Amino acid sequence: MANLILCDPIGEAAKTKKQSVAIRWSPNKRIATLFNNHVSSYRFWKRLEELLKERLGGSVVATLAKENTFAPAPQEMITEIAETADLAIVGVGA
Amino acid sequence: MKTIEVSSIEEAIERAYTEGWTDGLPVVPPELPLVQKGLDYLRVDPQESLGVIPPKHGLATYEKIVTNCVMAGCRPEHMPVVIAAVRAMLQDRFSLNGVQATTNSVAPLVIVSGPVVEQLGFNSRWGVFGGGSRANATVGRAVRLILWNIGGGYPGKIDMSTMGHPGKYTFCIAEDREWNPWSPLHVERGLAADDSAVTVVATDGPHQIGTGSGYASAEEVLAVLADSMMTIGNSTMNAGGDMVLVVGPMTARALADRGYTKESFRLALQERARKPVRLVRQCLFYQPSHPYHWSHILKDPTDPDAMVPLIRDVKQLVITVAGGMGSGTGFCSFCPGWHQGGGLACTEKIIFPN
Numbered sequence: 001m002a003n004l005i006l007c008d009p010i011g012e013a014a015k016t017k018k019q020s021v022a023i024r025w026s027p028n029k030r031i032a033t034l035f036n037n038h039v040s041s042y043r044f045w046k047r048l049e050e051l052l053k054e055r056l057g058g059s060v061v062a063t064l065a066k067e068n069t070f071a072p073a074p075q076e077m078i079t080e081i082a083e084t085a086d087l088a089i090v091g092v093g094a
Numbered sequence: 095m096k097t098i099e100v101s102s103i104e105e106a107i108e109r110a111y112t113e114g115w116t117d118g119l120p121v122v123p124p125e126l127p128l129v130q131k132g133l134d135y136l137r138v139d140p141q142e143s144l145g146v147i148p149p150k151h152g153l154a155t156y157e158k159i160v161t162n163c164v165m166a167g168c169r170p171e172h173m174p175v176v177i178a179a180v181r182a183m184l185q186d187r188f189s190l191n192g193v194q195a196t197t198n199s200v201a202p203l204v205i206v207s208g209p210v211v212e213q214l215g216f217n218s219r220w221g222v223f224g225g226g227s228r229a230n231a232t233v234g235r236a237v238r239l240i241l242w243n244i245g246g247g248y249p250g251k252i253d254m255s256t257m258g259h260p261g262k263y264t265f266c267i268a269e270d271r272e273w274n275p276w277s278p279l280h281v282e283r284g285l286a287a288d289d290s291a292v293t294v295v296a297t298d299g300p301h302q303i304g305t306g307s308g309y310a311s312a313e314e315v316l317a318v319l320a321d322s323m324m325t326i327g328n329s330t331m332n333a334g335g336d337m338v339l340v341v342g343p344m345t346a347r348a349l350a351d352r353g354y355t356k357e358s359f360r361l362a363l364q365e366r367a368r369k370p371v372r373l374v375r376q377c378l379f380y381q382p383s384h385p386y387h388w389s390h391i392l393k394d395p396t397d398p399d400a401m402v403p404l405i406r407d408v409k410q411l412v413i414t415v416a417g418g419m420g421s422g423t424g425f426c427s428f429c430p431g432w433h434q435g436g437g438l439a440c441t442e443k444i445i446f447p448n
Contacts, residue, residue, distance in 0.1 A: 004106055005126040008096040009115050009161040011152020011244030040197075042381050067385045068435035070192025 023087050032062040032085035034077070036069045041092055048089075061085050095140070095157060097126060110165070117242050117249075119235075119263060121165035132160035135170035136177075137447050144177065145184040148191035150246025154180055158244055159236075166236035171214060172229060174446050176236045178292040179204050182440040183237075189436025193296045194247045198329060199257040200296040200432045202241070203338060204234055205414055207269040207279045208290030210444055216268035220418030222340070223267060223300050223427065234266030259299035267416050273343035274415035275350035282356070283441040290444040295338050295412055296437025297429035298328065307345040308422020312352040315345060315424065320366035323428045324404040326377045331369070333379075333386035333433035334406045339363075340427040342417040348424065356413055364405040372398035386434050412439050 023029075031052065035045045052060050061084050066073050081088050098113070100106045106123035110116050115124075122128075133140050133156060140157035147154050159180060163173045183190050183202055193200060206216050206229075217227035225231060247253040255262075269279050280291035303322040305315045323339070330337045341349075349359055371392070380387045382395070388402045389395035405411050410431075417425060431437055 003099045003101050004103070004123060006098045006100060006106055006109065007124045007126055007129045007157070007161045007164075008098065008113075009124055009158060009165055009239065009243040010113075011147060011150070011154060011158045014146045014151045014153050016151075037384060039380050039384055042383065068189070070189045070196070070436045071186070 027059070029059060029086045030061045030084065031056065031059050032064065032081045032088040033060070034073060034081065034088050034090045035063075035065040036091055037065050037067065038069045038092070045092070052089075115165065115243060117238070117263070121239070122167050124161045124164045128164045129157070129161050132163060132168075132170045132173055133157065135447065136160070136173060144180050147180075147184075147240065147245035149195050149252050150244070152244035152246065154184075154240070154244050159240060162239040162243055163232075163236040166239050167228065167232040168236050171446075172233055172236070174444050175206060175210065175214070175233050175292060176240070178442040178444040179233070179237050179294055180240060182292055182294040182442040185440040187436070187438045188294065188296070188440045189438075190245070192436045193432065194241060194245055194253055196432070197254045197256050198432055199255050199259050199298055200329075200437055201259060201261040201265050202237060202294045202437075203261065203297045203429060204237055204266040205269060205279060205293045205295070205338070206233070206266065206290070207293065207414070208444070209271075209288060210290030211268045211271060213290075218268035218270035218416045219273075222416045222418075230266045230268065231264055234264030237266070238262060238264060261299055267340065267414075269414045270343060270416050273346065275346050276356040276413075276415065279412070279414050280441055280443075283439070285441065285443055291441050292444060293412070293439055293441040295336050295429070295439045296432045297338055298431075300340065300427035300429050303426045303428055305345050305424040305426055306422065307342075307348040307424025308420070310424070312349055312354065315348065316362050316366055319426065319428075320363055323363070323430075324367045324369050326369060326374050327379065328430040329379075329433055330430040331374070331402070331404050332377060332388060333384070334388075334410065335431040335434040335436075336410045336412055336438045337405075337431040338412045338414065338429040340417060340429070341413060341415050342420070342425045343415060344419055344422070345424040345426050346415045357408075360405070360408040360411050360413065363411065364403060364408050367404040368401035369404075370398060371395060371400045371402060374402045406434075
């Protein structure tokens with residue numbers, strides 16, 4: 001019997017232009033938080049925001065939340081963060 | 095095209111497991127001549143992509159789609175149906191990334207409607223959710239293998255569904271054309287009556303409802319359906335979104351004979367499928383501060399007697415007619431959806447090659 005040639009069904013990952021950039025922390029950095037509104041993370045996220053404000057005070061310049069956990073943040077939200085903050089903490093929960 | 099060479103059918107079947115190409119069920123070995131036959135039928139560029147399947151963000155090229163269709167057991171003529179389903183799942187409002195990754199148990203339910211149902215032998219009658227039809231079984235299976243192999247929906251790794259459901263192996267039904275007394279699903283969703291289409295909705299598994307429509311009044315049928323649909327732990331009751339009611343042909347006929355159109359049927363269910371706040375608030379699945387929580391749609395959510403509707407907007411209730419005739423029990427099936435942010439009904443026309 002001749003050999004069988006099988007085609008690989010696994011999809012090649014799409015190439016992305018996104019690059020991770022290391023953020024160097026300093027006390028004068030402006031921080032935004034962007035919660036994804038996942039149902040399981042309300043308590044965690046609330047506490048995280050409290051701790052950030054408690055420990056970093058005025059550095060926290062915006063606390064935002066997406067309406068739809070599973071969709072990308074609306075452009076206006078991303079623009080707001082980009083204009084007001086140096087870094088954003090995003091997520092989380094499943 | 096990446097290929098693997100094996101020396102026997104047995105080795106091919108086992109290799110599919112060791113390569114991680116299947117979720118547990120054996121697959122048809124995706125031999126090159128079978129894949130080529132599918133591509134020749136479709137007359138497409140194998141490297142053209144329909145988009146990116148999340149969460150792994152694999153490219154849904156025709157080559158990969160056809161390969162997965164072959165593994166599922168599809169004949170070439172089934173492949174345009176699968177392609178329409180993939181296009182529908184890639185619509186933004188379906189939010190496939192979330193459907194694939196959520197801890198919820200939803201899976202994309204594929205509903206086929208139009209002349210293709212008879213042309214390709216889809217089962218729209220007895221055992222519509224079960225076995226008995228190659229078209230239903232293989233189209234649903236191909237969709238799952240695509241979500242697995244291109245999208246990376248691996249349980250416990252990317253697919254975090256805590257319960258899952260059997261529809262994660264194959265989940266495809268067809269609307270019955272002859273026994274549907276109302277307008278076809280795809281016509282309601284903007285296509286022509288002689289078009290064939292696929293509608294996808296992310297849903298729980300089907301919950302059977304015995305309506306007794308062979309003996310009962312329309313009011314009794316509506317009461318049974320409404321009560322069976324509005325359980326307080328289901329996602330749709332808590333957070334809205336689209337849901338599917340598969341109306342058995344006896345029940346559809348009974349309602350149509352009593353003057354119900356699909357529109358008036360929807361309104362009647364919306365009016366009846368409501369539960370008081372004092373019961374619904376016992377479920378803390380969604381927190382009241384969540385934007386989808388039912389409390390946001392009530393004037394006074396603190397009033398224990400205020401009524402929470404399951405169907406927030408009548409357009410969210412997808413109705414299709416399918417299933418077999420029975421003795422008068424008038425079985426129907428309800429599939430709760432995910433929530434108002436995703437898994438929403440998306441329809442695509444099936445386009446066959448010229």
